[in-house]
Amino acid sequence: MQKKIEELKRLREEAKLGGGIDKINAQHEKGKLTARERIELLADEGSFREIDEFVKHRSNDFGLDKQRIAGDGVVTGFAKINGRDAALFSQDFTVFGGSLSESHAEKICKIMDMALKLGIPVIGLNDSGGARIQEGVVSLGGYAEIFLRNTLASGVIPQISAVLGPCAGGAVYSPAITDFVFMVKNTSYMFVTGPNVVKTVTHEEVSFEELGGADTHSTKSGVAHFSFDSEVEVLEKIRQLLTFLPLNWKDKTPELEFDFKENYLQPKLDEIIPGNPNKPYDMKEIISLIVDRNEFLEVHKDYAQNIIVGFARIGGVSVGIIANQPSILAGVLDINASVKGARFIRFCDSFNIPLLVLEDVPGFLPGTEQEWNGIIKHGSKLLFAFCEATVPKVTVITRKAYGGAYDVMNSKHIRGDFNFAWPSAEIAVMGPKGAVEIIFKKEISSSKKPTEKLEQLLSEYIEKFANPYIAAERGYIDEVIIPSETRQRLIAAFQLLKTKVDSNPKKKHSNIPL
Ligand code: HXC
Secondary structure (H helix, E strand, O other): OHHHHHHHHHHHHHHHOOOOHHHHHHHHHOOOOOHHHHHHHHOOOOOOEEEOOOOOOOOOHHHHHHOOOOOOOEEEEEEEEOOEEEEEEEEOOOOHHHOEOHHHHHHHHHHHHHHHHHOOOEEEEEOOOOEOHHHOHHHHHHHHHHHHHHHHHOOOOOEEEEEOOEEEHHHHHHHHHOOEEEEEOOOOEEEOOOHHHHHHHHOOOOOHHHHHEHHHHHHHHOOOOEEEOOHHHHHHHHHHHHHHOOOOOOOOOOEOOOOHHHOOOOHHHHHOOOOOOOOOOOHHHHHHHHOHHHOEEEEOOOOOOOEEEEEEEEOOEEEEEEEEOOOOHHHOEOHHHHHHHHHHHHHHHHOOOOEEEEEEEOOEOOOHHHHHOOHHHHHHHHHHHHHHOOOOEEEEEEEEEEHHHHHHOOOHHHOOOEEEEOOOOEEEOOOHHHHHHHHOHHHHHHOOOHHHHHHHHHHHHHHHHOOOHHHHHHOOOOEEOOHHHHHHHHHHHHHHHHHOOOOOOOOOOOOOOO
């Protein structure tokens, strides 16, 4: 027996070396960690249990029969992350450039199937040259098997992708279907066709980084939800993200123990809104003052910054925050902001994470660029997502809530559970100036002093309509609250809403305007 155990240990040691020392050194020289080093950083210490360590490819073409490496370019298994279970796969670039063979795909599918049965998240660390070219269509079939599982698992278990090296061609669609994509600057890239093909087809000269690097996808395309300078940071942030998420859609909303002594007033909130309604302020300051321990994990931080989305805890309860940002484009809703918000809301609703909306929005962005690119259909995604969500939904209007955007941003009418407003709220069909110019057009133009007339009518209109009380009279606002009490009110609201039950009519699935 002892001999057999020694043999097993030797085989394991061999498997752990993947493509061998030279390839590991080459990986380090590129500033990248190996597949196993990444898992060590992601998982709780000593918790990773590998499966399929000895799986090899079955191909005999192009001399592959002489290169059968245990593991076949992907490390798979289960681990604890923050003490909770997760399924992992980590592609090993030292073996055939992490390319995806039939066996490699089978390993990934196996842990995805297990994760679905167990109801635990799947985290994929991607670093791959794409389809194993020598295996041809078999490899394409392997990708399709993964895409199918990604799709079927969507909304059942959280799926997180880190792109830590190349990810090209159709391979990009697996991370894209998952809930969150992390990238690392300078060493990772994603694109459907690389710079060479781009040059041939469109004659554009573009580098790998510019075409599909972390900056591009976190600022321009929105494909990446998070981008960081190092792999270590990426892996740390995945751990942090998981603390906010349940294990699966049936799991309860994650909650940390909360000491109600932390239920304090925040007097600074009474001073944040500027006297001049057109002056910007930073909504992130408000977020930081109302969440537990000022901890806010922002998603899509550098993309469509006129809307802010991310995770925090309020009274220990995980919440997803969607907030207009008055300091960027006055917090207006445009196409990118709408899509960003909608995707986030749908993730939270799938996984029982309550929603908090902080609202200061002048409306939807006007212009041909927006109209021709479909602000109607994209804006309606945000509306649809809010309407459809059945998780606890709380809104705080800090200042402007104008026009359609008032309805869209989780108004009472679309099933907001608690709709609060600060005394600074202005809830109206449109901004005072636009409104006065339309309804008093004749009076202003026929006046001998049109500027003075406009000013007079404007101040009358502001006095009458730019406040929260007309909406409160109707019950559209449940309560006008003192800003410094916001944190306390939200803690109480989310505690009360823990027993909320709501549902949508039975159907196969809805048809969100895509
Ligand atoms: C087989 C591959 C491979 C692949 C890389 N290798 N990609 N082997 N199939 N797709 C091997 C290389 O031959 C090399 O082996 C080792 O991995 C490391 O690759 P290098 O080229 O030395 O590394 P680097 O210089 O860092 O370049 C990485 C790379 C490049 C940019 C990813 O390897 C590359 O362009 N690969 C091909 C990418 C590609 O076209 N893939 C198919 C895309 S289509 P040795 O033994 O020399 O070390 C696709 C379709 C998916 O994926 C469709 C799904 C629907």
